[in-house]
Amino acid sequence: MSTDATLFAGRTAIVTGAARGLGLAMATALARSGASIALLDRLDAVRGAASALATQTGARTVGVAVDVTDPLSVQRAFDQVVETLGVATVLVNSAGITSGDSALETSPEQWSRVLDVNVTGTFLVSREFASRAIAAELGGTVINIASMSSFVVNVPQTQTPYNVSKAAVAMLTKSLAIEWLPHGIRVNGIAPGYFASDMTRDFVATNPEMAEQWVSRIPAGRMGEPSELGDLLLYLASERSAYVVGQNFVIDGGYTIV
Numbered sequence: 001m002s003t004d005a006t007l008f009a010g011r012t013a014i015v016t017g018a019a020r021g022l023g024l025a026m027a028t029a030l031a032r033s034g035a036s037i038a039l040l041d042r043l044d045a046v047r048g049a050a051s052a053l054a055t056q057t058g059a060r061t062v063g064v065a066v067d068v069t070d071p072l073s074v075q076r077a078f079d080q081v082v083e084t085l086g087v088a089t090v091l092v093n094s095a096g097i098t099s100g101d102s103a104l105e106t107s108p109e110q111w112s113r114v115l116d117v118n119v120t121g122t123f124l125v126s127r128e129f130a131s132r133a134i135a136a137e138l139g140g141t142v143i144n145i146a147s148m149s150s151f152v153v154n155v156p157q158t159q160t161p162y163n164v165s166k167a168a169v170a171m172l173t174k175s176l177a178i179e180w181l182p183h184g185i186r187v188n189g190i191a192p193g194y195f196a197s198d199m200t201r202d203f204v205a206t207n208p209e210m211a212e213q214w215v216s217r218i219p220a221g222r223m224g225e226p227s228e229l230g231d232l233l234l235y236l237a238s239e240r241s242a243y244v245v246g247q248n249f250v251i252d253g254g255y256t257i258v
């Protein structure tokens with residue numbers, strides 16, 4: 001049995017939304033487990049994040065700017081990954097955005113943007129990954145970051161487009177899992193509850209009362225730390241989970257069971 005430090009030795013992983021937040025934390029877990037990592041993000045800061053991760057872990061890394069909603073941008077980003085680190089056999093789709101307005105105030109443009117990034121982006125990147133892994137006869141694993149909002153309407157904030165998008169990501173995970181299992185590609189999902197990421201940190205700072213309400217509803221009594229996703233991610237990305245197909249794993253300190 002491989003140790004965690006060599007679990008992904010010789011393999012390349014792509015993580016989207018990896019310039020910061022949960023994506024960067026999951027990229028770090030994979031790097032510490034021996035993978036070469038391509039960090040993809042819309043933010044230019046992704047290049048600095050990739051260099052810092054290489055220094056911190058000794059892993060080979062590359063940071064690539066991408067807009068996951070643009071098929072050509074996705075294709076070019078994957079070309080760059082192949083040139084630098086080879087064909088990837090692990091993909092983590094973590095790029096995502098939230099929505100804050102009420103349904104009555106949400107413009108058609110805001111609605112489309114959230115669906116574009118969270119659903120279409122996850123689809124386009126997954127398809128690019130799978131077509132290359134299948135052509136190289138390598139197989140692989142895809143982990144889509146959904147949300148507890150795939151399954152519950154968390155309150156008191158309003159976020160209908162986000163909830164709908166994350167429900168779609170959970171179904172996308174199941175659908176792709178069935179289509180691609182015969183090609184040796186396993187697709188699963190992680191559905192986090194409230195985690196202290198860059199996405200939530202600003203919100204918590206400016207809405208302390210709402211953050212208190214969130215925490216009061218979490219049986220564990222606190223928000224999750226991004227590093228707490230690492231073990232579940234490594235399990236789903238590796239052959240240790242060979243018989244796990246198309247599942248969405250909720251990790252939320254118990255939020256959705258009460």
Ligand SMILES: NC(=O)c1ccc[n+]([C@@H]2O[C@H](COP(=O)([O-])OP(=O)(O)OC[C@H]3O[C@@H](n4cnc5c(N)ncnc54)[C@H](O)[C@@H]3O)[C@@H](O)[C@H]2O)c1
Pocket residue numbers: 016017018019020021022023040041042043066067068069093094095096097117121145146147148191192193194195196197198199200
């Ligand atoms: N933090 C939480 O509590 C929480 C809970 C449940 C689910 N999630 C999900 O986890 C994922 C990561 O969230 P986070 O908290 O780290 O957020 P974050 O905002 O810190 O990170 C998201 C990253 O995605 C990138 N991104 C956004 N649009 C992009 C695009 N079009 N192309 C490429 N990159 C793009 C951003 O630049 C950013 O670096 C998201 O899908 C989010 O919905 C987060």
